[in-house]
Amino acid sequence: MPRFQSLVPLLRPLAAPRAVACRQHFRLYTASSEHPSTPQEAQRAADLAAAESLTEGDSAQPPQQKPVLPSKHPRADNKPRNSKKPKTSSQALKLSLPPPKYAVSRSVNKNLPIYTDYKRGGNLHLTTVRKITGDVSALRDELRVFLNKKNEDVKINSVTQHVVVKGHHTSEIAEFLKARGM
Template sequence: MIWRALRPTTAPTASIIRTPIRFVLPIRTRMFSTSTAETSPAADTPAAPTLSSSSASSFTQTAPSVTSPEQVPKVQLPYFVSKNNLDNFGVYHRRKAGGNLKVTLLKRAEGNLQALKHDLKEALQLRDADVSVNSVTKHIMVRGHRRDEILHFLKTMGF
């Protein structure tokens, strides 16, 4: 047993070097080129807007030409489903009524939700009673756990 008078008054300091951990999220950037010829021959990515060399005072974008059947111009839809900051759709499974009722919830939809409900009902071959729209929260509820089918529908629609 060490007497109080012989004990050290302060605890020894640990030599631990603590460095802060930084998380870097990917950021999408748009590239503007000053030449009129394309520099990257990527077929699946759309052509980047270019700076017009004829008018130096104003920026004009050139429309990408349709060269393959994959690059068909998209139809303007009356609704839009946005993604979160992790680039995922807001599609979630829910259980209600004590776990007996299984529901899939689609969030972050904007625009004409009735048109989205109609397209979703036709794509998944559902009855009218299986799909409902909550106009206050702007959520679409689909009866059953159909998350993968809804995600496939949203990706094929081009969102």
């Protein structure tokens, strides 16, 4: 028997924790899992349940109006019907220029191959036109006239056959190429 009693202190941590040791953890819970035994505890449990169930819908304040999203706006049916579109420079440009000696093919996603680039720490802005077949110098000359640039501001990269323009002119070049039928 003395041998069995010497093992009891070793097995004690494996037993369930005593209530005195766990009381400090139980004091943090506001609602008990047991049914209340006294009427005062029942009232406290009901108050806690009511406080937890209070939501914004139960508020005495009127609900705030939700903003109207752009997709929910009514369609623009209120436009005047007899308004004429002003003639843009691309429409006038389409009529006055002969057919181009070059072609700019689109990317796989059907976008024009016009890209912007930053160099020299962000101080130099460049716009590059890629996928040009035919007379690259004709495209360079037409872009230079269309954008009112100097000769040194519109260049051809002789290795890649790209036209490089100083500045960000993505929208203007896209408009120009669409007007030329690309």
